Amino acid sequence: MKVLCLWHATEAEIDLIKQNVPRGTEVVAPEGEYFSRFESTYSDLKRHAVDADAFIGWTLPDGILEIAEKLKILSWLHTGVDDLRRMGVLALAKQRGFKVANARGANAIAVAEQAMMFLLALAKKTILKNEASRDKRRLFPLFADEYRSAMLHGRTIGIIGVGSIGSHIAKRAKAFDMHVIGVRRNKERQVEYVDSMHGMDELHSVLAKCDYIVLATPNTAETSSFFGKLELAAMKPSAFLVNIARGSLVQEKPLHEALTSGRLRGYAADVWPMYDFGKTFPISWVPRLEIQKLPNVTGSIDQAANADDVLERYLDLGTQNLVEFATGKSLTREVNLDLGY
Known part of the structure; x- marks a missing residue:
């Protein structure tokens, strides 16, 4: 399985995912300069997205899902998925058959x-x-x-x-x-x-x-x-x-x-x-x-989740989504594509 981090993940964050997912899983992330490390561009991700089995991250650049034809799961590091619904991602997931899980409970x-x-x-x-x-x-x-x-x-x-x-x-x-x-x-x-x-x-x-x-x-x-x-x-x-x-x-x-x-x-x-x-x-x-x-x-301008321990919780739960998927278990935080949460 190939996992693509959708942000400029640190070595420690990549290692965290590698240590938990099944042996042999490839975990990659964009490299180079960035404006915000929690996001990335289409050009940053395209070479890895084309054959990735899993996405994990906070943002989705326009067009990246369209080239990710092998995608089987999106681990969305937010507690809500209304942005995904608004962008048409939930409808696309239903059409193409890939799963969506979030990090509800992290914050x-x-x-x-x-x-x-x-x-x-x-x-x-x-x-x-x-x-x-x-x-x-x-x-x-x-x-x-x-x-x-x-x-x-x-x-x-x-x-x-x-x-x-x-x-x-x-x-x-x-x-x-x-x-x-x-x-x-x-x-x-x-x-x-x-x-x-x-x-x-x-x-x-x-x-x-x-x-x-x-x-x-x-x-x-x-x-x-x-x-x-x-x-x-x-x-x-x-x-x-x-x-x-x-x-x-x-x-x-x-x-x-x-x-x-x-x-x-x-x-x-x-x-x-x-x-x-x-x-x-x-x-x-x-x-x-x-x-x-x-x-x-x-x-407080969307600052409630900006607190100690929350980033670590997002990564832990997002990684757990990948582990459950890779080992064939039911997804604890799977998003109901019809209900939208």
């Missing part, structure tokens, strides 16, 4: 910690109070609505999408003595630390009960833009919304209206909407209404 703990950071940052008015501290400005009067922190203790959190990330958020919410409600496609699959599980058809009734809502769903055709005016109206005006998944889950215009009218207390996101070429006009990868600048909004 789950880091992202769950980021979600808890957002909950605390919103509840404790961290940015406002940090700026006041820098300016040596006393917040007065004491206990005024605009300065008083919210509490997590005894409050209710709704987690929409209780997969690997959502379940870790539930566990951490319990450490704050929160009541945890989960919403997922299959409500029969119970999760530890979730007090009650509900289906998507019960979403609005769950929203009405919660002081905090965290979006942790995969981005699919069903979930894209699913959180809009009706969902925001179902929430308590005193509630906070956190998006730790994908920016396209939330409709920006009703979100902006809710945040500026007092209908929603605050919003935090690791991700912003992406208005892609061919689907929107004009294109933009930043919020059109500049919600990131509102005083009751905080964000």
Whole structure:
């Protein structure tokens, strides 16, 4: 088997893969100068791609799949595959018969910690109070609505999408003595630390009960833009919304209206909407209404997974995908090409 790393892998990373895959497996990577070592170009990869059995990496240059006629598996070093769906890779995999596996779970703990950071940052008015501290400005009067922190203790959190990330958020919410409600496609699959599980058809009734809502769903055709005016109206005006998944889950215009009218207390996101070429006009990868600048909004520009241990986890799980495939085992993280995750 020939494995092609789609990035400028270090010798240590190549050795890691070689040490785990069956003896005799060839592992190659592009060489030479690069702008970002986590990506590569068509010209970097073409001589190896034509006879590679497996791809592993974070990016796919245009045209590289078309010449990889022997490809049998793509080990995608991301937890989501919405980019692959958008690029037509999942459809191509279904047509040609090669498998796709991802690294879901690799960043789950880091992202769950980021979600808890957002909950605390919103509840404790961290940015406002940090700026006041820098300016040596006393917040007065004491206990005024605009300065008083919210509490997590005894409050209710709704987690929409209780997969690997959502379940870790539930566990951490319990450490704050929160009541945890989960919403997922299959409500029969119970999760530890979730007090009650509900289906998507019960979403609005769950929203009405919660002081905090965290979006942790995969981005699919069903979930894209699913959180809009009706969902925001179902929430308590005193509630906070956190998006730790994908920016396209939330409709920006009703979100902006809710945040500026007092209908929603605050919003935090690791991700912003992406208005892609061919689907929107004009294109933009930043919020059109500049919600990131509102005083009751905080964000982190897709940095939740940028944490200690995560890169190593991506490589470990991505390599495990290759090992399972090479040894004829079922793929633990195989992507369902019909469902898109």
